[in-house]
Amino acid sequence: MGLLTIFISFLVYAGIGAVGxxxxxxxxxxxxYRTAVALTFTSTWLMWAITYLAQLNPLVVPERTWTLxxxxxxxxxxxxxxxxL
Amino acid sequence: xxxxxxxxxxxxxxxxxPMELAQxxxxxxxxxxxxxxxxxxxxxxxxxxxxxxDIRRLDxxxxxxxxxRAQIDKASIKLRGDPSTVAAARARSQLEVDELDERxxxxxxxxxxxxxxxxxxxxxxxxxxxxxxVLKETNVFFEDAESRSEEIRNSGQQxxxxxxxxxxxxxxxxxxxxxxxxxxxxxxxxxxxxxxRMGTFERILFRALRGNLxxxxxxxxELIRDPxxxxxxxxxxxxxxxxxxxxxxxxxxxxxxxxxTLYPVDGNYEKRRQDxxxxxxxxxxLKHVLDNTTFTRRSELVKVAETIEVWATIIKKEKAxxxxxxxxxxxxxxxxxxxxxxxxxxxxxxxxxxxRSVTERTGHxxxxxxxxxxxxxxxxxxxxxxxxxxxxxxxxxxxxxxxxREINPGIFTVIxxxxxxxxxxxxxxxGFIMALFAAWxxxxxxxxSTKKWGEIWATFFGGRYIILLMGIFSMYTGLVYNDIFSKxxxxxxxxxxxxxxxxxxxxxxxxxxxxxxxxxxxxxxGTDNALxxxxxxxxxxxxxxxxxxxxxxxxxQILNHLHFxxxxxxxxxxxxxxxxxLSLFGYLVFIILFKWAVHWQxxxxxxxxLNTLIYMVLSPGTILxxxxxxQASVQTFLILxxxxxIPWMLLVKPYMLKYEHEKHIAAGYTNLSQENLSGGDTPxxxxxxxxxxxxxxxxxxxxxxxxHFDFGEIMIHQGIHTIEFCLNGxxxxxxxxxxxxxxxxxxxxxxxxxxxxxxxxxxxxAGLGSFLxxxxxxxGFSLWFSATVSILLVMEGLSAFLxxxxxxxxxxxxxxxxxxxxxxxxxxxxxxxxxxxxx
Numbered sequence: 001m002g003l004l005t006i007f008i009s010f011l012v013y014a015g016i017g018a019v020g021x022x023x024x025x026x027x028x029x030x031x032x033y034r035t036a037v038a039l040t041f042t043s044t045w046l047m048w049a050i051t052y053l054a055q056l057n058p059l060v061v062p063e064r065t066w067t068l069x070x071x072x073x074x075x076x077x078x079x080x081x082x083x084x085l
Numbered sequence: 086x087x088x089x090x091x092x093x094x095x096x097x098x099x100x101x102x103p104m105e106l107a108q109x110x111x112x113x114x115x116x117x118x119x120x121x122x123x124x125x126x127x128x129x130x131x132x133x134x135x136x137x138x139d140i141r142r143l144d145x146x147x148x149x150x151x152x153x154r155a156q157i158d159k160a161s162i163k164l165r166g167d168p169s170t171v172a173a174a175r176a177r178s179q180l181e182v183d184e185l186d187e188r189x190x191x192x193x194x195x196x197x198x199x200x201x202x203x204x205x206x207x208x209x210x211x212x213x214x215x216x217x218x219v220l221k222e223t224n225v226f227f228e229d230a231e232s233r234s235e236e237i238r239n240s241g242q243q244x245x246x247x248x249x250x251x252x253x254x255x256x257x258x259x260x261x262x263x264x265x266x267x268x269x270x271x272x273x274x275x276x277x278x279x280x281x282r283m284g285t286f287e288r289i290l291f292r293a294l295r296g297n298l299x300x301x302x303x304x305x306x307e308l309i310r311d312p313x314x315x316x317x318x319x320x321x322x323x324x325x326x327x328x329x330x331x332x333x334x335x336x337x338x339x340x341x342x343x344x345x346t347l348y349p350v351d352g353n354y355e356k357r358r359q360d361x362x363x364x365x366x367x368x369x370x371l372k373h374v375l376d377n378t379t380f381t382r383r384s385e386l387v388k389v390a391e392t393i394e395v396w397a398t399i400i401k402k403e404k405a406x407x408x409x410x411x412x413x414x415x416x417x418x419x420x421x422x423x424x425x426x427x428x429x430x431x432x433x434x435x436x437x438x439x440x441r442s443v444t445e446r447t448g449h450x451x452x453x454x455x456x457x458x459x460x461x462x463x464x465x466x467x468x469x470x471x472x473x474x475x476x477x478x479x480x481x482x483x484x485x486x487x488x489x490r491e492i493n494p495g496i497f498t499v500i501x502x503x504x505x506x507x508x509x510x511x512x513x514x515x516g517f518i519m520a521l522f523a524a525w526x527x528x529x530x531x532x533x534s535t536k537k538w539g540e541i542w543a544t545f546f547g548g549r550y551i552i553l554l555m556g557i558f559s560m561y562t563g564l565v566y567n568d569i570f571s572k573x574x575x576x577x578x579x580x581x582x583x584x585x586x587x588x589x590x591x592x593x594x595x596x597x598x599x600x601x602x603x604x605x606x607x608x609x610x611g612t613d614n615a616l617x618x619x620x621x622x623x624x625x626x627x628x629x630x631x632x633x634x635x636x637x638x639x640x641x642q643i644l645n646h647l648h649f650x651x652x653x654x655x656x657x658x659x660x661x662x663x664x665x666x667l668s669l670f671g672y673l674v675f676i677i678l679f680k681w682a683v684h685w686q687x688x689x690x691x692x693x694x695l696n697t698l699i700y701m702v703l704s705p706g707t708i709l710x711x712x713x714x715x716q717a718s719v720q721t722f723l724i725l726x727x728x729x730x731i732p733w734m735l736l737v738k739p740y741m742l743k744y745e746h747e748k749h750i751a752a753g754y755t756n757l758s759q760e761n762l763s764g765g766d767t768p769x770x771x772x773x774x775x776x777x778x779x780x781x782x783x784x785x786x787x788x789x790x791x792x793h794f795d796f797g798e799i800m801i802h803q804g805i806h807t808i809e810f811c812l813n814g815x816x817x818x819x820x821x822x823x824x825x826x827x828x829x830x831x832x833x834x835x836x837x838x839x840x841x842x843x844x845x846x847x848x849x850x851a852g853l854g855s856f857l858x859x860x861x862x863x864x865g866f867s868l869w870f871s872a873t874v875s876i877l878l879v880m881e882g883l884s885a886f887l888x889x890x891x892x893x894x895x896x897x898x899x900x901x902x903x904x905x906x907x908x909x910x911x912x913x914x915x916x917x918x919x920x921x922x923x924x
Contacts, residue, residue: 028087032089035087035496035499039500046629048604054622055600055622057683059691060621062608063595063612064593065591066593
C-alpha cells in the first residue's frame with residue numbers, strides 16, 4: 001500500500017495512455033491528438049496521485065458532532081453509513 | 086511535427102497571370118482560400134486603379150439587386166435558396182457576369198414600370214371612387230334642395246332668392262334643381278375634401294364670400310386611400326351653391342388651396358345617372374387592370390426571389406475578385422498581371438494545380454505561372470485548425486497571435502484549459518449537465534450552425550467543444566473531489582472508522598485504517614472540520630499544479646531557442662529562470678510532497694510548511710522544526726542559488742551580446758550587415774526565413790541590429806525583464822491559489838443551495854400531508870434546480886472559465902510566449918461569405 005500504489009497507478013494510467021496513443025488515427029492532426037492524450041493522462045494521474053498522497057498520512061482526523069436526535073442511533077463503529085450516498 | 090505545434094511555413098509567391106485569365110484565376114484562388122495577396126499599388130488612389138470601371142458596374146448591379154430585394158420585401162415574398170448552394174455560387178466567366186447584368190437590368194426595368202403603372206392606376210381608381218361618392222351624395226343634395234324649394238315656392242314670400250325664382254317660372258324643370266340651365270347666375274361647385282379640414286374650409290368660405298353661398302356636405306363612409314402618402318383619410322363630399330361667375334371662381338381657388346379635389350357634376354339628374362353608371366363601369370375595368378398588374382408584378386418578383394440570393398453571392402464574389410485584381414501590378418510588355426502574396430509552403434502544389442485547371446478550363450494556351458520568392462519580410466502566422474481545435478486556438482489568439490514559427494500554446498491549451506477549469510469547478514453532477522449540453526450542441530452542430538439566436542448563443546455554440554471538454558474533465562475532478570451536487574459517494578469503502586469519543590459525548594472521531602482508493606474519502610462529508618482538511622489539500626494541490634505548469638512553460642523556451650538557432654540563450658535565460666523557480670518553488674513542491682509521504686508518529690511534530698519557507702528566506706540555516714536531516718545546509722544552498730540567478734539573468738545576456746558584437750566588428754563583418762538591412766523590415770530576433778544567407782549562427786540577428794546596437798538599451802530591457810520575472814515568480818505562484826479558492830466557493834455554494842432550498846422543502850413537505858407535501862417537493866426541486874443551473878452552472882462556469890483563461894494568458898504565456906505575429910488572412914470566398922453572414 002501507500003507509495004507503491006502511486007507507482008502502480010502511474011503504470012496503469014500510462015498503459016491506458018499508450019492504448020490511447022495507438023488509437024489516434026493517422027493524419028495531419030495526429031500529433032495534436034497524441035499530445036492531448038498525453039496531457040490528459042498526465043493531468044488526471046497527477047490529480048489522483050496528489051489526492052491519494054494527501055490522505056496517506058493524515059495529520060487531522062474527521063470529527064463529527066451528532067445532534068441529540070442521532071446520538072443513540074445504533075452502533076456506528078464500523079464504516080460510516082450515515083450521510084454518504 | 087504536426088499542425089498546431091508551430092505555425093505553418095509560409096513562402097512568398099509571385100504569380101504571372103495573362104490578362105485573359107485574370108478573372109477565372111483569381112476566382113479559383115478565392116475558392117481555395119490559400120493566398121494572402123499584398124497590395125502592390127499602395128500609393129494609387131482608389132479611383133485611379135485599373136479595374137475601377139468593373140467595380141462600378143458591379144456596384145450598379147448591386148443597386149439593382151437592392152431595389153429588387155426591397156420590392157420583394159414590400160410584397161412579403163419569402164426568399165428561397167439553400168444556404169450551402171447559395172454560398173457555392175460563382176460566375177464561371179466574364180460572359181456569365183455580362184448576362185447577369187442584362188437580366189438584372191431587364192428585371193429592374195419591368196418591375197419599375199409595373200410600379201409606375203400601378204401608381205397611376207391607383208390614383209385613377211381613387212379619383213373614380215371619389216367621383217362615385219360625389220355623384221351619389223350630390224344626388225341627395227339636389228333632391229333635398231329641390232323638395233325644400235317646393236315648400237319655399239309654396240310659401241311665396243322670399244324675394245331675394247333668385248335661386249327659387251327660376252323654379253317658379255318653369256315648374257316642369259323644378260325637379261332638376263337649380264342648375265346653370267336656369268340662368269347664367271347660379272352655379273355650383275362639387276368636390277371632396279378631407280374631413281379634418283372641413284371646419285377650416287367652411288369658415289374661410291364664409292368669410293371670403295360674406296355668406297353668399299349655400300353649402301351642404303356629407304361624409305363618405307369608406308376610408309379613402311391616398312396614393313401619395315399611402316394612408317387612409319376620411320373625406321367628405323361637399324357641394325357649394327353660389328351665383329355669379331366671380332364668386333364661383335373664388336370658390337374654386339379656395340378649394341384648390343385647401344387641398345379639396347373638385348369634380349364636374351352635371352345639374353341634370355339623367356346626366357348624373359348616366360355619369361354614375363359610367364363611373365361604376367370604369368371603376369370595375371380599372372380594378373380588373375389593377376389586379377392584373379399586381380398579379381404580374383408579384384409573379385415576376387417571385388421568379389426573381391428564387392435566384393436573387395445566388396445572384397447576390399455571385400456579385401459579391403466578383404467584386405472581391407476585382408478588388409483583389411486592383412492590388413496586382415500590370416505588366417505592359419507582356420500584357421500580364423503580377424501578383425505577390427503569402428502562401429503556406431505545403432499548399433503551393435495545390436495552387437499550381439488550381440492554376441493549371443483554370444488554363445485547361447478556359448482553353449487558353451498560356452498558363453499562369455507561380456514562382457517562389459525569397460524575402461526577409463516577416464511572414465504571417467497560420468495555424469491549421471479543424472473544427473475541434475479552432476475554439477482553443479481562438480482563445481489563444483485573443484491574447485496575441487503567435488510569432489512566426491514559435492511554439493504554439495494552443496496545442497497544450499486543448500487539455501490544460503479544461504483541466505484547470507475543472508479544478509475550479511469539480512462536481513460530478515454539474516459537470517455532467519455541462520457535458521450533456523455541449524454534447525447536444527456538438528451532435529446537432531450541422532443544424533444548429535444555421536440558427537440565428539443572437540450573439541450570446543453564437544458565443545456558446547462556437548465554443549461547444551471547449552465546453553464539452555470542460556464538462557468531461559469536471560466530471561473527473563468531481564469524482565476525485567467526491568462531490569456530486571454537494572453530496573459524497575462511497576464507492577470503494579471508506580478508510581476511516583468512527584468511534585465515539587469518551588463514550589459519552591455526541592462527538593464521533595475517525596480512526597485511520599486505509600486510504601480511500603480514488604479521490605477524497607467520503608468520511609469527510611458533513612464533518613465539523615471538513616474544511617481544515619480540504620483547504621490544506623486543495624491549496625497544496627493548487628501550488629503543485631501551478632509550479633508544474635509554470636516550469637513547463639519555461640522549458641518551452643528551450644524549444645524556441647533551439648528552433649530559432651540561438652542555443653546559448655538557453656544558458657543565458659532559460660537556465661537561470663528554471664533554477665530560480667525550482668530552487669524556491671520547486672523546493673516548496675518537494676517539501677509538500679515529502680511531508681505528505683512521511684508517516685508522522687506524532688502529528689504535533691510535523692513542521693508547518695509556511696513557516697519553513699518563510700524562515701528559509703528570512704534566515705537560512707535556522708530550522709525551527711526539522712523536516713529531514715541535513716535540511717539546514719540544503720536550504721542555505723538553495724537560497725544562495727536562488728540569489729545567484731538574479732544577477733545571472735540580469736547581466737549575462739547583455740554582456741555576451743556585447744562581446745559577440747565586438748567580435749563581429751573586429752572580424753570586419755559590418756559591411757555585409759548594412760546590405761542585409763535594405764531587404765528586411767523587422768529587426769526582431771525571431772523571424773528570418775532564410776538563415777543560409779548569413780552564416781546561420783546565433784549572433785545573426787545582431788547583424789540586423791548593427792546600426793543600433795545600443796548596449797544601454799539592451800541593458801535596460803534586460804533589467805525590466807529580470808525584475809518582471811523575479812516578482813512574477815512569487816505572484817504567479819500565489820495566483821494559482823485561485824484553483825483552490827474557486828473550487829471552495831463552488832462547493833460551498835452548492836452545499837448552501839442544497840441545504841437551504843431542497844432540504845428545507847423536504848422538511849416542510851414532511852409536515853404538510855400527503856397532498857401538499859409532494860407539491861412542496863416539486864416546487865422546492867424546481868427552485869433548487871433553476872438556482873443550480875443559473876448560479877452554479879452559468880455564473881460559476883463563466884467565472885471559472887475566465888480564471889482558467891487568465892491563468893493561461895498571464896501565468897503560463899508570460900513564461901515563453903512572444904505573441905507578436907500577424908494573422909494570415911487569405912483571399913477566400915468562404916471567409917467573405919461568413920463575414921456577410923455575421924453582418
